[in-house]
Each structure stands twice: as structure tokens, then as C-alpha cells.
Amino acid sequence: MSFQEVDYRPLFGRILSVATIVVCAFGAVATVVTDPFAALRFVWPLLLVAWLAWAMYWRPGLVVAEHGITVVNPLRTHFVPWPNITAIDTRYALTLRVVSADDRGRQVRVWAAPASGRHRTLGLSPKDFDGIGDSARGVHGELRPSDATTTPIGNLAQLVRGRWERLRDTGAFASGIDPEASTVVWHRGTIAVAAALGAATAIGLLV
Template identity: 40%
Template sequence: MFGRVLAAVIVVLCLIGLAGLAVAGDWANLLRTVWPLAFFSALAIAVFWRPRILIDDHGVTVVNVLRTFEVPWPAILRIDTRFSLTLFTPERKIPVWAAPSPGIRGAVAIERADVRNLGETAYGQGRSVRPGDSVSTASGQVAFVLRRRWEALRDAGHLDSGVVEPGSLKVTVHWATIAVLGGLLAGTVAGMVV
């Protein structure tokens, strides 16, 4: 939710800046600043609004800034929260932009109750746990739900085959996002040169 609020605030501030220049009749500066303000608005939406993770019966869909990953349950080998929630598969590791691990402040605020009953795969050697596994953090909340579902499927024998079909992990590149950001960045640079 914080990311979406931040993206909305950035877009609104950029629009207010453009509106202020239009009301003032400063058309030269308006034409020069429309490109960078549009770029920062689009970047804020791509980085803070769009990323998400969807969990369903077939697997997990991770929507990041430039790519979407469709991961079937049998392809998930491990779920980690070191820097952000990360899914490990036989083909690659997939960071989840929508679920970052806490910083130092967030790690200090974690209480014992936040790291109890997380599921067996959350705990390391000596029952140690990472700050990102705490259910009071974004990464920990998503990891908790993912692990519960993944462990239940494993314990029920649905992941026993160990066979992951080649190509079952689907990756979609967000070409439109890349084109929009690239075009706006090029317009920004061109506007600074002129």
C-alpha cells in the first residue's frame, strides 16, 4: 500500500507542477519540463504501483517492473527473504519487488511474536529466522502465505513428482513499459540539451 500511495503522490506533484506552469503562462518551461515530469510519473507507477504477487491454485505470478514470472508450485525449490522475498526455482531465482525485506529500522522493531509459527521452511539452523520472515514486514507476510500453501501442497504429496516441465516457468517482458520509459527518458535528455 505504501508504494501505491507514494506513486500517487509523485504523479499528483508532477501534475501540480505542470498545472502551475500552465497557469503562469510559462509555456517555454512547461514544454521543457513536461518530459522529465512525465518520465518520473511513469517511473513511479512502474516501480511503486505495478509490482505485485498473485497466488492461486496453479502457482505464483510475480509482476516486477520489467518482467512477469508465472511459477508453477512444483518449480519452487525454496522461498527466501534475505533482501526481498525471493523464489528459487531450478531455472533462476526470482526477486519479488512487491515484497521487500525490512531495513534496519524495521528489523529493530520486530518482536518475538512476529517470528513464531512461521512454518518449518522459514527457520534456519538453530531455529534462526531472518528479519524479512517476520509477519510484521511486507516480505514476511507474503512469505508466510506462500510457505503455508507450498508446505501444504508438499505435505499432501502434490509436489512429490519432482518433475518440472521445461518451459513451465513463463517469463513475459514488459516491452510497453520499457518503450514508454525509454521514450520519456529520451525526451527528457533531448529537452535538457536544447
């Protein structure tokens, strides 16, 4: 059976980004219509907020594919092949522990999958942790509240762990680990636009 790729992008983040962009667009149009000269000064903060909303809440995501995981964060996109993953954690966010060329290891946190808040983890029962793989457990066999499969991050973490554990247990990692196969791509365009809008905002408010 072929592997079914998963493209995860949180609905709440997309709703928040759209709502923010719509409010900023309405404010920008109203400013231009009301006072075009003032708009030259005050439209830039609105554009900056809209751009940051897109970068921080619309763009981020996680793609679980056959040969590895792609983590799209606001400033960088990481690709991590399955053999390069050493552990999956959910302490602050869904986090991949990855081997590195210097043997020190590094962490790749998934911006789109933060740890569940207390209101989402209250009242959890042992049944909420059914089916969680052994790799999720700590040294004393403990599990984090965010590991519960009834929470969004726990469900996503179990999807990743399940694939990783199956590959590990079937010997798919026998060919070895290649730290150089992991890649990091900076979103230079996103950073440049944010910097330009930030500069325009500062100039507009100070002049």
C-alpha cells in the same frame, strides 16, 4: 475447501506513486499555463518521473493463486508454478528460488515486498516467529528477522510458504517439475515509453 487467491500490492507504494504523479501533474499544468513554449522543454522530465512512479510503485505486486505465483515487477512479470519453487527467502526481499531448464536455478525477487528495515525488526521476540514452517530455517535452524510474521514481508512469506509446504507434503509435486512451465514476460510497452520520455527529456534539456 477452495483456495483463496491473494493479490498483494503494498499500500505505501501506491500512496507514494499517487502523490508523485499528482505533484508531477500539478507541475506540468503550471508549466504549460505559465510558459507554453518553455513547457515543450521542461514538461518531459515531469512526465518521466510520473511514469517511473507508476511503473515502480503502483504496478508491482504478487498474486498467490491456486496453481502458482505471479510476480509483477517494474520490467517483467514472472509466473512460477508451485512445483518449480525450491525455496522461499527473505534476505533482501521476498525471493523465490526456482528451478530452471539449465539446472542451475534462478531467483525471482518480488519488487513489491522488500526486506523490512531495522526499525521494523527491533524488539522482536520468539513469539513473533510462531508458526513459521521448517522450510524457512537455515542449515543451523536459524531464522532471519524478516521472517517474523509480525513484519509485512514475513507475513507474506509465511502465506507463500504455507501453501507451498502443504502442496509438497500432500504429494502434489509427485508428477514432477517442468521448468518450461515458468514464464517471463517483458513489459515492452513500459520500457518503450520510459525510453521515449527519457530521450525527450534529454533533448529538451540540451536544446
